[in-house]
Amino acid sequence: MADEPSDASNADGGGGSGDALAPAMVALDRQRPEDAERVAAEVLRADPKHARALHILGVALTMQGRYDEAVDVLGLGLQVAPTMPELSIQLGYAQLSRGDCANAKVAFARALGISPHPHDALFGMAKAHQELGENEEAAGYFRRYLTNRPNDGGAWLGLGHCLLELGELDAGYECFRTAARGDAKRYGAALTSLAAAARGRFWLRPRDAARFFRESQS
Incomplete structure (x- = not known):
């Protein structure tokens, strides 16, 4: 399984339900993705287009190894909030985890174009290039990442x-x-x-x- 990004977004993707998602964030921090999935699903029952909940659900599914489901959920999230970089980053990691390195690079490149804090996207791009044997490109992204980390x-x-x-x-x-x-x-x-x-x-x-x-x- 590929390394996953940190969850750096503070955006509430729909209608002020950030507090309702707080238990999901705690569950992710404690490595309890099943609990995070349940909380995010409850929010999505009330608001199926809640981008933040879709992101958290995508993270939880990725952590459980359910990569195809994660890709579908995160793709829906990007239809709702195409400029939310966390969705593109997590989509990249889900694709990377299931071996789809080419599409992972597309997702990370999208995130790099819109994220003010692109560290996780840089690391993901490095890993995707490395998995494809593109070591010179991977080294460049690792170096960019290490500048700040x-x-x-x-x-x-x-x-x-x-x-x-x-x-x-x-x-x-x-x-x-x-x-x-x-x-x-x-x-x-x-x-x-x-x-x-x-x-x-x-x-x-x-x-x-x-x-x-x-x-x-x-």
């Missing part, structure tokens, strides 16, 4: 993979080192990811791995 370890790992594929080994390895900084969880993720990467590295002795990640190419 420099502490995102997952994005550094993504950029590192792209650079290794492009033959930029030193720069790629340095991305993995950057991703590993901070805590043991990030270090473990970087170590596992690098071992699985094309032109990656693997060590039998933990101290050799630790030495590599302490090195700096700067």
Whole structure:
């Protein structure tokens, strides 16, 4: 499943029912998409064209792996509110999750054209290009994303993979080192990811791995 965007919208898409959707937002934050789905569905029974509720429902369906349903719901949302960037972003992630990378790029491109805070769209566009083997394009989007989100370890790992594929080994390895900084969880993720990467590295002795990640190419 593809990484999903954060839910950054504060817009109430229809008729002042934002308070009614507050429990759905709490449920999403607590990784309870079934509860969020139920709340959004209740709002939509009263107002079938409530764009905010359609967005939340699309997020909940995506989190449950029901990607085709999510795409349909988010498509309806875009008919109602074509300039609501969160709908395009979530549509892109739902399409990306079901392997439809080409249409995901279309959705993310639409979001980039209308969103004042396009970070999630940049990350999604990077992932879509990467899945298609378009590593140079993916690297460009990862770099744009990291300009404003420099502490995102997952994005550094993504950029590192792209650079290794492009033959930029030193720069790629340095991305993995950057991703590993901070805590043991990030270090473990970087170590596992690098071992699985094309032109990656693997060590039998933990101290050799630790030495590599302490090195700096700067």
